[in-house]
Amino acid sequence: MTSAPEDCLFLRACRGEATPRPPMWMMRQAGRYLPEYREIRQRVSFLELCKNPALAAEVTLQPIRRFGFDAAIMFSDLLVPLEAMGLAVEFTEQGPRLPAPVRTPDDLARVHEFDPTRETSFVLETIRLARDKLGETPLIGFAGAPFTVATYAIEGKTAKAFTETKKLFYRHPQAARELLARLSRATLRYLKAQIEAGAAAVQVFDSWLGVISVDDWNELVFEPTRALIAGLRATGVPVIYFGNGATTILDRISTLGANVYGIDWRLPIDEARARLASTSAMPFAVQGNLDPAVLLGPASEVERRTADVVARGGHRGHVFNLGHGITPETPIENVEVMVKTVRESTA
Ligand code: CP3
DSSP states (O other): OOOOOTTSHHHHHHTTOBOSSOOBOOTTOSSTTSHHHHHHHTTSOHHHHHTOHHHHHHHHHHHHHHHOOSOEEOOOOTTHHHHHTTOOOEEETTEEEOSSOOOSGGGGGGOOOOOHHHHTHHHHHHHHHHHHHHTTSOEEEEEEOHHHHHHHHHHSSOOSSOHHHHHHHHHOHHHHHHHHHHHHHHHHHHHHHHHHHTOSEEEEEETTGGGSOHHHIIIIIHHHHHHHHHHHHTTOSOEEEEETTGGGGHHHHGGGOOSEEEOOSSSOHHHHHHHHHTTOSSOOEEEEEEOGGGGGSOHHHHHHHHHHHHHHHTTBSEEEEESSOOOTTOOHHHHHHHHHHHHTOOO
């Protein structure tokens, strides 16, 4: 089995080193904007795809074959571990649904930690199969951060106002704390198993971070997130923390101790890096931050704004990426323009 060399662009940038150009990949790079993905999805449902290692590994490789990205991300979903923890998950036309969400302290009895090698063996098998086919391209494993996964457990869907989450936080803070602690421990075990199966780095998605107040973050969310990242750091592989909507708490985010911070599209990446640096006790790298909506615009804008993100990344400790997931309606040609612009951006 070949694996990613330590001196590949992606791992060098994750370590904060200078690179002739930034390595690149895209959040949600394996997905519906690709005709070859849609072709497979005509034959199987989304959850069947997640649970079929041969197909999931194939989908993981699709964007690598087409664009030659510098890293692959395993194909799975953020909600897969929730099912392993005892909460049924369905995917509908309107998005994910959990028929029996966690709304009261009693509901916690239905949420348990799990053995990743038993309950999510298909994820680990996807990683092993993809790893075998990827050669020297590094594979990123992932999971949701405790808070973001908790919002799905509590709301039962992608929320708009997050009222149920906040109700549980305010009415039953002890239950909320216990749910987040369980998620933190289960996710640590899950991601460690992904690393053992061959992930060269892991990304923790905190997609809904932007909906809580600084006080709630300090009181409830910080500790389980910090503990997860600290446990992962002990493995030695780079830990990428993506806090979507983190603009208001960037100076606190840096205390989470990740190797790489994913930056959304709200703030220029050099400014975000400076704000993280003002409070970070450790060296770190940044990842991001082209607004995915730019890829819906004319090619000239894609080129100009991609070049701007690359320049602001400074060719050091920067993994080029979007500021959030690519949208299904994105034209392939615009991704090609972005890729070409990054590839030709030698310092
Ligand atoms: O990045 C990749 O290419 C790897 C695969 C991946 C998927 N989901 C596949 C997927 C990853 C990393 C995720 C993470 C994920 N899943 C997040 C966090 C990332 C983020 O965007 O902030 C969240 C919040 C989820 C939960 C989820 N999964 C939702 C809300 C939805 C429905 C909305 C949508 O985009 O359809 C999904 C479905 C999903 N996950 C799809 C894919 C390719 C589309 C399903 C389909 O094929 O119909």
